[in-house]
Amino acid sequence: MPSRQSHRHRTAALWRALVMALLLPVPTALAEAPPPEPATAGAADPQESPQEKPQAGPPEEPVTPEAVAPEPVAPEAAGPAPEDHETAPMQQSAPPAEIDTPPAERQARSGGPSRAPVLIRNAEPSRRRPPGSVPAEAPREGQAPQRGLGSVSPEEPRTLSEDDFGRWERNAQQCEIQIEEQPESPPERLPCSGVRLDQQLAGLLSIRFLPAAQEGSAPSHQLLFAGVLRPGSQPMRCRDSRCEPSWPVRVQLSALATTNVRTLGLPQARVVQGSCSLESTRVICTARDREGGRWQATVRW
Numbered sequence: 001m002p003s004r005q006s007h008r009h010r011t012a013a014l015w016r017a018l019v020m021a022l023l024l025p026v027p028t029a030l031a032e033a034p035p036p037e038p039a040t041a042g043a044a045d046p047q048e049s050p051q052e053k054p055q056a057g058p059p060e061e062p063v064t065p066e067a068v069a070p071e072p073v074a075p076e077a078a079g080p081a082p083e084d085h086e087t088a089p090m091q092q093s094a095p096p097a098e099i100d101t102p103p104a105e106r107q108a109r110s111g112g113p114s115r116a117p118v119l120i121r122n123a124e125p126s127r128r129r130p131p132g133s134v135p136a137e138a139p140r141e142g143q144a145p146q147r148g149l150g151s152v153s154p155e156e157p158r159t160l161s162e163d164d165f166g167r168w169e170r171n172a173q174q175c176e177i178q179i180e181e182q183p184e185s186p187p188e189r190l191p192c193s194g195v196r197l198d199q200q201l202a203g204l205l206s207i208r209f210l211p212a213a214q215e216g217s218a219p220s221h222q223l224l225f226a227g228v229l230r231p232g233s234q235p236m237r238c239r240d241s242r243c244e245p246s247w248p249v250r251v252q253l254s255a256l257a258t259t260n261v262r263t264l265g266l267p268q269a270r271v272v273q274g275s276c277s278l279e280s281t282r283v284i285c286t287a288r289d290r291e292g293g294r295w296q297a298t299v300r301w
Contacts, residue, residue, distance in 0.1 A: 164202040166238030168245055170194055172299040177209055177223050179258070183292035190221050195283050195299045199243055202235040203228055205251050207276050207285055209297045211261050220261040223297055225276055225285045227253040249278040253287050256295060 175192035236243035274287030
């Protein structure tokens with residue numbers, strides 16, 4: 001009989017210790033420490049109080065919330081209680097200071113108009129604009145408006161662009177055109193007023209002898225020779241369609257065209273063979289076609 005009563009006392013004391021261990025808060029140091037080995041029923045003392053065994057671990061079987069209701073945790077064990085959201089505002093980390101942000105962009109980020117914007121004068125060097133650059137936003141107060149694409153800034157003077165096409169023209173003191181369309185016919189001599197060189201592409205050149213003013217119904221012809229530069233000749237140097245020849249120039253002719261200026265007729269083109277010699281003081285061109293026709297023009301200034 002005494003052994004059975006002592007066994008019952010030990011069992012009841014063990015269950016009371018387990019229940020109190022579940023109800024009481026577990027210290028942080030004990031919670032992090034590994035759980036101790038469970039004590040056997042024979043080593044338990046029936047006279048020990050439940051408060052002296054808080055380190056006993058939970059039983060292997062899960063305990064349902066209906067069986068054991070946990071008591072509210074003390075504020076000292078669980079840490080400071082959170083403040084009431086209605087009475088105390090939530091502490092937030094301070095937002096990063098904006099670096100020279102436009103008011104429109106700052107208002108769009110915050111969701112409303114900013115009352116007291118804070119601008120940092122000493123911004124990072126990478127965020128600064130280089131001197132002379134045009135800002136992306138609209139010009140501010142005291143800032144000159146942005147110039148259009150067609151304007152030229154005074155710091156960057158406009159330079160003439162080099163082209164490979166253009167024109168050179170010179171009036172003549174002596175100019176004459178000789179046309180002999182038939183081999184046996186006498187040549188027709190016509191005056192001219194000057195010469196014009198047109199370069200549509202580097203290496204191609206056309207020599208145009210301009211007609212002179214004639215009185216009455218006298219014919220007035222314009223003669224045009226076209227060909228390519230011979231080896232050793234340089235194309236004209238052009239800027240903004242204004243050219244300057246590189247004397248001397250030799251041209252191998254391949255075509256010509258004649259136009260009667262008075263009748264306003266269509267040009268008569270022919271395939272010819274010939275050459276032009278361009279010097280700093282004169283131009284001489286001579287060409288022949290397959291039928292035996294001959295054309296020659298000479299100009300001096």
